[in-house]
Amino acid sequence: MKQNNRDCKIVQDLLPNYIENLTDEVTNEFIEEHIAKCPECAQVLKDMNGEIKLEQINQDKEIKYLKAIRRRVKRTIAIVSLLIIIIATCVVGYVYNKSQIQVNNYTFLRASYVVENQEGTKDGNLYGTLIAVIDENGICKSVRGVEEGYKEGSLQEQMKLIGRYADFYTNVMIINNELHYNTNIWNGLTKEELKKYWDENYTIDKLEEI
Numbered sequence: 001m002k003q004n005n006r007d008c009k010i011v012q013d014l015l016p017n018y019i020e021n022l023t024d025e026v027t028n029e030f031i032e033e034h035i036a037k038c039p040e041c042a043q044v045l046k047d048m049n050g051e052i053k054l055e056q057i058n059q060d061k062e063i064k065y066l067k068a069i070r071r072r073v074k075r076t077i078a079i080v081s082l083l084i085i086i087i088a089t090c091v092v093g094y095v096y097n098k099s100q101i102q103v104n105n106y107t108f109l110r111a112s113y114v115v116e117n118q119e120g121t122k123d124g125n126l127y128g129t130l131i132a133v134i135d136e137n138g139i140c141k142s143v144r145g146v147e148e149g150y151k152e153g154s155l156q157e158q159m160k161l162i163g164r165y166a167d168f169y170t171n172v173m174i175i176n177n178e179l180h181y182n183t184n185i186w187n188g189l190t191k192e193e194l195k196k197y198w199d200e201n202y203t204i205d206k207l208e209e210i
């Protein structure tokens with residue numbers, strides 16, 4: 001009985017390590033043999049296991065909770081990252097567009113000309129102005145024309161005449177007894193080609209870059 005009590009004490013001392021698999025094989029055999037024939041120690045083991053189970057359950061709960069937090073953090077990071085990417089894209093796009101506008105360095109070519117002995121004019125002369133928009137590569141993009149000197153009736157007639165060529169003349173309108181129009185007939189010419197053409201085909205009064 002005394003011997004048995006001593007074994008019980010030893011076994012119960014070893015049980016915590018046994019449960020955690022810290023005991024060696026010989027000790028395990030000794031413990032297991034004793035447990036098999038000692039209900040008291042078997043009960044102690046049972047109780048301890050239960051405690052450990054409980055601990056494990058609590059640990060699992062904790063892990064699940066931490067995992068849930070981690071998931072939430074990950075999701076938040078994903079959303080914030082997405083927002084940052086969207087905002088950054090907008091900012092970059094805005095800055096790029098702005099720089100594009102600044103890079104578009106348009107210049108203008110303005111020619112004043114006179115057409116003498118023009119029918120329907122007040123003093124026999126038609127006074128015209130052409131303004132070409134030249135892009136940064138020196139290419140004509142558009143020309144705005146203004147003609148003045150027409151008598152009232154001729155002004156209307158001239159507007160109708162130009163209006164018929166809608167492929168070449170747009171935005172034809174009368175402003176302050178002047179005929180205004182846009183024309184694309186010189187689009188694509190270089191500035192030098194345009195200067196030469198105007199010089200050869202109009203009685204140019206003044207030709208300047210503005």
Ligand SMILES: [Zn+2]
Nearest residue numbers: 007008038041
């Ligand atoms: Zn025992």
